Amino acid sequence: MIKGTIEQIKHIKNKLGDRVIIPAHHYQVPQIVALADFVGDSYKLALECSRTDSEFIIFCGVNFMAEVANILGKPHQKVLIPDISSGCPLADTIDGETVARVYKKISSLCERQVMPVVYINSSAEVKSFCGEKGGSVCTSSNAAKITEHFLDKGKAVFFSPDFNLGINTARKLQISDEKIVNVKRDSKLETTGNIKSGTLFIWDGSCYVHKEFTLADVESLRGKYPDINIIVHPECDEDVVNLADISSSTQKIYDEIKKAPSGSIWGVGTEYHFVERITREFSDRQIMPLRKSICVDMAKISPNRLLDSLVSVSNYLETKGTLKYEIKVPESFKENAALALKKMIQIVED
Numbered sequence: 001m002i003k004g005t006i007e008q009i010k011h012i013k014n015k016l017g018d019r020v021i022i023p024a025h026h027y028q029v030p031q032i033v034a035l036a037d038f039v040g041d042s043y044k045l046a047l048e049c050s051r052t053d054s055e056f057i058i059f060c061g062v063n064f065m066a067e068v069a070n071i072l073g074k075p076h077q078k079v080l081i082p083d084i085s086s087g088c089p090l091a092d093t094i095d096g097e098t099v100a101r102v103y104k105k106i107s108s109l110c111e112r113q114v115m116p117v118v119y120i121n122s123s124a125e126v127k128s129f130c131g132e133k134g135g136s137v138c139t140s141s142n143a144a145k146i147t148e149h150f151l152d153k154g155k156a157v158f159f160s161p162d163f164n165l166g167i168n169t170a171r172k173l174q175i176s177d178e179k180i181v182n183v184k185r186d187s188k189l190e191t192t193g194n195i196k197s198g199t200l201f202i203w204d205g206s207c208y209v210h211k212e213f214t215l216a217d218v219e220s221l222r223g224k225y226p227d228i229n230i231i232v233h234p235e236c237d238e239d240v241v242n243l244a245d246i247s248s249s250t251q252k253i254y255d256e257i258k259k260a261p262s263g264s265i266w267g268v269g270t271e272y273h274f275v276e277r278i279t280r281e282f283s284d285r286q287i288m289p290l291r292k293s294i295c296v297d298m299a300k301i302s303p304n305r306l307l308d309s310l311v312s313v314s315n316y317l318e319t320k321g322t323l324k325y326e327i328k329v330p331e332s333f334k335e336n337a338a339l340a341l342k343k344m345i346q347i348v349e350d
Contacts, residue, residue, distance in 0.1 A: 005303045009035055012310040020313055021054035022306070023069070025061040026250045027271040027298040030280075032060050032306060041251040042120045043139040043348075046072060046341065053077075058309045059327070060301045062086045066327040067124045071337045080313070082305035084325040086297045088121055090235075093185065093205030094161045096125035102187055102203070103133070103158055109195050112156040117146055119162050121207070124329040124337050126160070131336035136343040140234050141249035143169045149347050151175075151199060158183070161205030168234040168241050170200050209295045210235035213269040217290040218243045221267040225286075231256060232269030232290070240269060250274060257282055271295050 013020060013035075023045050024036035033039050038048050042065060049057060050072040057079045059066040063086060070079040094102075099116070107114045116135035118126055127137055138146040143159075147169055150157050159166040163182070170180055178193025181201045189195055213236050221228055230244040231253050241247045246256060250270060257266055262284040268275045269290040279287040312324035329337065 005307050006031065006035065009303060009307050009310060012307075012314055016056075016310070016313060016317075018054060019317075020056040020058060020310070021052050022058045022060060023049055024301075025065060025298065026254065026274045026277075027295050028060050028301055029273050029299060030277050031303050032301055033277060035303070035306065036060060041139065041141065041249050042068075043141050043249070044251055045069075046120070046139075047345070049073065056080065056313050058082065058306065058313070060306065062088045062297050063327065064088055064091050064121060064123060067329050067337075068120065068341065070327050070329045071124060071127070071334055072341060078323060079327045080309050080323055081325055081327055082302075082309045083300040086300045088297060090119075090162055090205050090207045091122045091126075094126060094203055095123065096129055099126050099129050099160060102183060103129070105187060106156075106158055106181075106183070106189070106201050109189070110156050110198055110201075111196050112154065112199070114158050114201070115150045115155045116158045116160070117143075117150065118160055118340065119143070119165060122161055124333045127337035127340045128333035129336070131338065131340035131343070134343075135340060136347060137340045138344060139249065140165055141252060142344065142348045143234070144172045146344060146347055147200070148173055156199045156201065158201045158203075160203035162235055163202050163204045163206060164210065164235050164237060164241075166200070166202035167238050168236075168247060170202070171238065171242075175200055207235045209271050209293045210269070211237065212293040213237070213240050213290045215239055215243060217269070218267070221288065221290065225265050225267075228265045228267050229260070230267045230269070230290075236269050244269065254278060257285060257287065260285055271298065273299065 021037045024032050024039050046068050049069040057069050066081040116130040116133050118130040120139045136146050179199040181189050181191040181198040183203050231246040232244040234247045265286040272292045272294045275289040315321040316323050
Protein backbone atom coordinates (compact mmCIF):
# COMPACT_ATOMS: atom_id res chain seq x y z
CA MET A 1 0.00 0.00 0.00
CA ILE A 2 2.79 2.44 0.95
CA LYS A 3 4.73 1.50 -2.19
CA GLY A 4 1.71 2.32 -4.36
CA THR A 5 1.19 5.60 -2.51
CA ILE A 6 4.81 6.64 -3.02
CA GLU A 7 4.58 5.84 -6.74
CA GLN A 8 1.47 8.05 -7.00
CA ILE A 9 3.25 10.85 -5.15
CA LYS A 10 6.19 10.67 -7.55
CA HIS A 11 3.88 10.61 -10.57
CA ILE A 12 1.89 13.70 -9.53
CA LYS A 13 5.01 15.53 -8.39
CA ASN A 14 6.66 14.85 -11.74
CA LYS A 15 3.54 16.06 -13.55
CA LEU A 16 3.46 19.30 -11.53
CA GLY A 17 7.18 19.88 -12.02
CA ASP A 18 8.63 23.14 -10.66
CA ARG A 19 5.19 24.42 -9.67
CA VAL A 20 5.40 22.46 -6.42
CA ILE A 21 8.20 22.00 -3.92
CA ILE A 22 8.30 19.77 -0.83
CA PRO A 23 10.49 20.82 2.10
CA ALA A 24 10.74 18.40 5.06
CA HIS A 25 12.06 18.78 8.58
CA HIS A 26 14.71 16.37 9.83
CA TYR A 27 12.17 14.83 12.25
CA GLN A 28 9.93 13.55 9.49
CA VAL A 29 9.60 9.80 8.96
CA PRO A 30 12.13 8.36 6.46
CA GLN A 31 9.57 7.87 3.65
CA ILE A 32 8.74 11.60 3.71
CA VAL A 33 12.41 12.63 3.84
CA ALA A 34 13.07 10.48 0.76
CA LEU A 35 10.34 12.32 -1.17
CA ALA A 36 11.40 15.84 -0.13
CA ASP A 37 13.15 18.37 -2.36
CA PHE A 38 15.21 19.60 0.58
CA VAL A 39 15.58 18.60 4.22
CA GLY A 40 16.81 20.59 7.19
CA ASP A 41 16.18 22.09 10.59
CA SER A 42 13.94 25.12 11.16
CA TYR A 43 16.57 27.69 10.17
CA LYS A 44 17.67 25.94 6.98
CA LEU A 45 14.07 25.38 5.90
CA ALA A 46 13.18 29.03 6.57
CA LEU A 47 16.05 30.14 4.33
CA GLU A 48 15.35 27.62 1.56
CA CYS A 49 11.63 28.37 1.47
CA SER A 50 12.31 32.11 1.23
CA ARG A 51 14.47 31.48 -1.84
CA THR A 52 12.12 29.28 -3.86
CA ASP A 53 9.75 30.58 -6.52
CA SER A 54 7.53 27.49 -6.66
CA GLU A 55 3.83 28.28 -6.73
CA PHE A 56 2.98 25.62 -4.14
CA ILE A 57 5.00 24.73 -1.04
CA ILE A 58 3.86 21.52 0.63
CA PHE A 59 5.54 21.77 4.00
CA CYS A 60 6.22 18.48 5.75
CA GLY A 61 6.63 19.64 9.32
CA VAL A 62 4.46 21.25 11.97
CA ASN A 63 2.21 24.29 11.74
CA PHE A 64 4.61 27.00 12.93
CA MET A 65 7.09 25.93 10.21
CA ALA A 66 4.45 26.21 7.50
CA GLU A 67 3.52 29.62 8.93
CA VAL A 68 7.14 30.75 8.52
CA ALA A 69 7.08 29.65 4.89
CA ASN A 70 3.90 31.66 4.36
CA ILE A 71 5.30 34.73 6.15
CA LEU A 72 8.52 34.74 4.10
CA GLY A 73 6.85 33.57 0.90
CA LYS A 74 6.14 35.58 -2.23
CA PRO A 75 2.62 36.88 -3.02
CA HIS A 76 1.96 34.21 -5.66
CA GLN A 77 2.93 31.30 -3.41
CA LYS A 78 0.55 29.06 -1.50
CA VAL A 79 1.71 27.00 1.48
CA LEU A 80 0.07 23.69 2.37
CA ILE A 81 0.59 21.29 5.26
CA PRO A 82 -0.44 17.64 4.85
CA ASP A 83 -2.01 17.40 8.34
CA ILE A 84 -3.56 20.55 9.81
CA SER A 85 -3.47 19.07 13.32
CA SER A 86 0.33 18.83 13.30
CA GLY A 87 1.07 21.35 16.04
CA CYS A 88 3.78 22.10 18.60
CA PRO A 89 3.02 21.87 22.34
CA LEU A 90 6.10 24.01 23.06
CA ALA A 91 4.78 26.82 20.86
CA ASP A 92 1.41 26.49 22.56
CA THR A 93 2.88 27.43 25.97
CA ILE A 94 2.69 31.13 25.09
CA ASP A 95 0.31 33.14 22.92
CA GLY A 96 0.14 36.74 21.73
CA GLU A 97 -1.87 38.05 24.69
CA THR A 98 0.44 36.38 27.20
CA VAL A 99 3.70 37.50 25.61
CA ALA A 100 2.43 41.10 25.49
CA ARG A 101 1.28 41.03 29.13
CA VAL A 102 4.49 39.46 30.44
CA TYR A 103 6.67 41.76 28.33
CA LYS A 104 4.86 44.78 29.76
CA LYS A 105 5.43 43.51 33.31
CA ILE A 106 9.13 42.83 32.72
CA SER A 107 9.62 46.21 31.05
CA SER A 108 8.05 47.99 34.03
CA LEU A 109 10.48 46.32 36.46
CA CYS A 110 13.74 46.14 34.51
CA GLU A 111 16.09 49.14 34.39
CA ARG A 112 17.16 48.30 30.82
CA GLN A 113 15.17 48.33 27.62
CA VAL A 114 13.83 44.81 27.10
CA MET A 115 14.04 43.17 23.68
CA PRO A 116 11.98 40.05 22.89
CA VAL A 117 13.83 37.10 21.38
CA VAL A 118 11.40 34.39 20.34
CA TYR A 119 12.36 30.86 19.37
CA ILE A 120 11.16 29.91 15.90
CA ASN A 121 9.02 27.23 17.63
CA SER A 122 6.27 29.78 18.25
CA SER A 123 3.08 31.06 16.66
CA ALA A 124 2.93 33.77 14.02
CA GLU A 125 1.13 35.96 16.56
CA VAL A 126 4.05 35.74 19.01
CA LYS A 127 6.57 36.39 16.23
CA SER A 128 4.50 39.41 15.19
CA PHE A 129 4.70 40.88 18.69
CA CYS A 130 8.44 40.30 18.66
CA GLY A 131 8.84 42.13 15.36
CA GLU A 132 6.64 45.00 16.54
CA LYS A 133 9.00 45.57 19.48
CA GLY A 134 12.16 45.42 17.37
CA GLY A 135 13.18 41.95 18.53
CA SER A 136 14.26 38.87 16.64
CA VAL A 137 13.34 35.27 16.05
CA CYS A 138 16.08 32.73 16.83
CA THR A 139 16.68 29.02 16.24
CA SER A 140 18.61 26.49 18.30
CA SER A 141 21.62 27.05 16.04
CA ASN A 142 21.78 30.81 16.51
CA ALA A 143 20.10 31.53 19.88
CA ALA A 144 23.42 32.54 21.47
CA LYS A 145 24.35 34.89 18.62
CA ILE A 146 20.92 36.55 18.58
CA THR A 147 20.80 36.96 22.37
CA GLU A 148 24.36 38.28 22.52
CA HIS A 149 23.55 40.80 19.76
CA PHE A 150 21.05 42.55 22.03
CA LEU A 151 23.02 42.14 25.28
CA ASP A 152 26.05 43.76 23.62
CA LYS A 153 23.85 46.79 22.92
CA GLY A 154 23.06 47.11 26.63
CA LYS A 155 19.56 45.65 26.32
CA ALA A 156 17.86 43.02 28.46
CA VAL A 157 16.28 40.04 26.66
CA PHE A 158 12.94 38.32 27.20
CA PHE A 159 13.52 34.84 25.76
CA SER A 160 10.58 32.57 24.94
CA PRO A 161 9.15 30.00 24.79
CA ASP A 162 11.73 27.24 25.52
CA PHE A 163 13.32 27.47 28.95
CA ASN A 164 15.99 24.83 28.30
CA LEU A 165 17.23 26.55 25.15
CA GLY A 166 17.22 29.82 27.10
CA ILE A 167 19.17 28.54 30.10
CA ASN A 168 21.64 26.59 27.96
CA THR A 169 22.18 29.77 25.92
CA ALA A 170 22.78 31.68 29.15
CA ARG A 171 25.44 29.15 30.19
CA LYS A 172 27.09 29.40 26.77
CA LEU A 173 27.23 33.20 27.14
CA GLN A 174 28.40 32.88 30.77
CA ILE A 175 25.54 34.95 32.16
CA SER A 176 25.55 34.74 35.95
CA ASP A 177 22.53 33.37 37.85
CA GLU A 178 22.00 36.80 39.46
CA LYS A 179 21.25 38.22 36.00
CA ILE A 180 18.83 35.45 34.99
CA VAL A 181 15.11 35.67 35.77
CA ASN A 182 12.82 32.67 35.35
CA VAL A 183 9.38 33.68 34.08
CA LYS A 184 6.80 31.15 35.25
CA ARG A 185 3.61 30.48 33.33
CA ASP A 186 1.62 32.13 36.10
CA SER A 187 3.74 35.23 35.38
CA LYS A 188 5.75 34.99 38.61
CA LEU A 189 9.35 36.14 38.25
CA GLU A 190 12.02 34.13 40.09
CA THR A 191 15.72 34.94 40.43
CA THR A 192 18.62 34.70 42.89
CA GLY A 193 19.49 38.26 41.90
CA ASN A 194 17.63 41.53 41.45
CA ILE A 195 14.85 41.64 38.85
CA LYS A 196 15.59 45.31 38.23
CA SER A 197 19.14 44.51 37.08
CA GLY A 198 18.24 41.27 35.29
CA THR A 199 19.51 40.84 31.74
CA LEU A 200 17.91 37.56 30.61
CA PHE A 201 14.26 36.76 31.36
CA ILE A 202 13.37 33.18 30.32
CA TRP A 203 9.85 31.80 29.80
CA ASP A 204 9.34 28.27 31.18
CA GLY A 205 8.01 26.43 28.12
CA SER A 206 9.43 23.03 27.19
CA CYS A 207 9.56 20.43 24.41
CA TYR A 208 8.25 17.08 25.64
CA VAL A 209 10.47 15.20 23.18
CA HIS A 210 13.69 16.62 24.60
CA LYS A 211 12.52 16.71 28.22
CA GLU A 212 12.47 12.90 28.17
CA PHE A 213 16.25 12.56 28.07
CA THR A 214 17.90 12.08 31.47
CA LEU A 215 21.31 11.91 33.12
CA ALA A 216 20.72 8.19 33.56
CA ASP A 217 20.36 7.81 29.77
CA VAL A 218 23.75 9.45 29.23
CA GLU A 219 25.45 7.55 32.04
CA SER A 220 24.05 4.22 30.84
CA LEU A 221 25.52 4.63 27.33
CA ARG A 222 28.85 5.88 28.71
CA GLY A 223 29.01 2.81 30.93
CA LYS A 224 28.52 0.47 27.97
CA TYR A 225 30.67 2.41 25.48
CA PRO A 226 33.59 4.29 27.10
CA ASP A 227 34.59 5.87 23.77
CA ILE A 228 31.11 7.12 22.90
CA ASN A 229 30.44 10.70 21.78
CA ILE A 230 27.24 12.08 23.30
CA ILE A 231 25.55 14.79 21.23
CA VAL A 232 22.24 16.34 22.28
CA HIS A 233 19.85 19.10 21.31
CA PRO A 234 19.91 22.27 23.48
CA GLU A 235 16.20 21.81 24.24
CA CYS A 236 17.36 19.06 26.62
CA ASP A 237 17.66 19.73 30.35
CA GLU A 238 20.72 21.66 31.45
CA ASP A 239 22.28 18.74 33.34
CA VAL A 240 21.95 16.50 30.26
CA VAL A 241 23.58 19.17 28.07
CA ASN A 242 26.39 19.61 30.61
CA LEU A 243 27.15 15.87 30.62
CA ALA A 244 27.09 15.60 26.82
CA ASP A 245 30.17 16.13 24.67
CA ILE A 246 28.34 18.36 22.19
CA SER A 247 25.07 20.31 22.27
CA SER A 248 23.83 21.61 18.94
CA SER A 249 20.91 22.07 16.56
CA THR A 250 19.49 19.17 14.59
CA GLN A 251 21.31 20.28 11.45
CA LYS A 252 24.61 20.49 13.31
CA ILE A 253 24.03 17.08 14.88
CA TYR A 254 23.63 15.74 11.35
CA ASP A 255 26.74 17.57 10.14
CA GLU A 256 28.88 16.41 13.09
CA ILE A 257 28.03 12.77 12.56
CA LYS A 258 28.38 13.08 8.78
CA LYS A 259 32.00 14.23 9.14
CA ALA A 260 32.81 11.77 11.94
CA PRO A 261 35.25 8.94 11.17
CA SER A 262 34.06 5.47 10.26
CA GLY A 263 33.76 3.28 13.34
CA SER A 264 33.04 6.17 15.73
CA ILE A 265 30.32 5.64 18.35
CA TRP A 266 27.55 8.16 18.93
CA GLY A 267 24.73 8.57 21.42
CA VAL A 268 22.15 11.08 20.18
CA GLY A 269 19.63 12.98 22.27
CA THR A 270 16.95 14.22 19.89
CA GLU A 271 13.84 13.02 18.03
CA TYR A 272 13.88 9.28 17.33
CA HIS A 273 12.88 9.25 13.64
CA PHE A 274 15.87 11.48 12.90
CA VAL A 275 18.23 9.21 14.84
CA GLU A 276 16.75 6.16 13.11
CA ARG A 277 17.39 7.73 9.70
CA ILE A 278 21.00 8.75 10.29
CA THR A 279 21.70 5.32 11.76
CA ARG A 280 20.89 3.88 8.33
CA GLU A 281 22.49 6.70 6.35
CA PHE A 282 25.81 6.49 8.21
CA SER A 283 25.90 2.75 8.73
CA ASP A 284 29.67 2.67 9.17
CA ARG A 285 29.30 4.60 12.44
CA GLN A 286 27.62 3.14 15.52
CA ILE A 287 24.72 5.48 16.28
CA MET A 288 22.11 4.97 18.97
CA PRO A 289 19.41 7.11 20.62
CA LEU A 290 19.68 8.07 24.27
CA ARG A 291 16.11 6.80 24.32
CA LYS A 292 13.24 6.41 21.85
CA SER A 293 11.55 9.82 22.07
CA ILE A 294 9.12 10.53 19.22
CA CYS A 295 7.46 13.79 18.17
CA VAL A 296 3.92 12.56 17.55
CA ASP A 297 2.98 15.75 15.71
CA MET A 298 5.79 15.36 13.18
CA ALA A 299 4.79 11.73 12.75
CA LYS A 300 1.31 12.78 11.60
CA ILE A 301 2.75 13.67 8.19
CA SER A 302 2.46 10.35 6.35
CA PRO A 303 2.81 9.44 2.66
CA ASN A 304 -0.98 9.18 2.46
CA ARG A 305 -1.38 12.70 3.83
CA LEU A 306 1.26 14.03 1.43
CA LEU A 307 -0.54 12.35 -1.46
CA ASP A 308 -3.79 14.05 -0.41
CA SER A 309 -2.01 17.43 -0.55
CA LEU A 310 -0.58 16.77 -3.99
CA VAL A 311 -3.94 15.55 -5.33
CA SER A 312 -5.57 18.72 -3.98
CA VAL A 313 -3.01 20.87 -5.82
CA SER A 314 -3.57 18.94 -9.04
CA ASN A 315 -7.35 19.28 -8.71
CA TYR A 316 -7.05 22.95 -7.81
CA LEU A 317 -5.12 23.65 -10.99
CA GLU A 318 -7.63 21.75 -13.11
CA THR A 319 -10.94 22.75 -11.54
CA LYS A 320 -10.13 25.40 -8.92
CA GLY A 321 -11.05 22.99 -6.14
CA THR A 322 -10.05 23.37 -2.50
CA LEU A 323 -6.42 23.09 -1.43
CA LYS A 324 -5.74 20.69 1.43
CA TYR A 325 -4.64 22.22 3.82
CA GLU A 326 -3.58 25.79 3.06
CA ILE A 327 -1.79 27.80 5.75
CA LYS A 328 -2.65 31.50 5.70
CA VAL A 329 -1.12 33.74 8.36
CA PRO A 330 -3.46 36.71 9.01
CA GLU A 331 -2.22 39.89 7.35
CA SER A 332 -2.35 41.61 10.75
CA PHE A 333 0.54 39.37 11.89
CA LYS A 334 2.49 38.96 8.68
CA GLU A 335 4.38 42.24 8.40
CA ASN A 336 5.81 42.32 11.92
CA ALA A 337 6.46 38.57 12.02
CA ALA A 338 8.45 38.98 8.79
CA LEU A 339 10.46 41.77 10.43
CA ALA A 340 11.42 39.46 13.32
CA LEU A 341 12.40 36.64 10.95
CA LYS A 342 14.38 38.93 8.67
CA LYS A 343 16.10 40.43 11.71
CA MET A 344 17.35 36.95 12.58
CA ILE A 345 18.65 36.35 9.08
CA GLN A 346 20.33 39.77 9.06
CA ILE A 347 22.10 39.19 12.39
CA VAL A 348 23.22 35.67 11.47
CA GLU A 349 24.21 36.29 7.86
CA ASP A 350 26.03 39.63 8.40
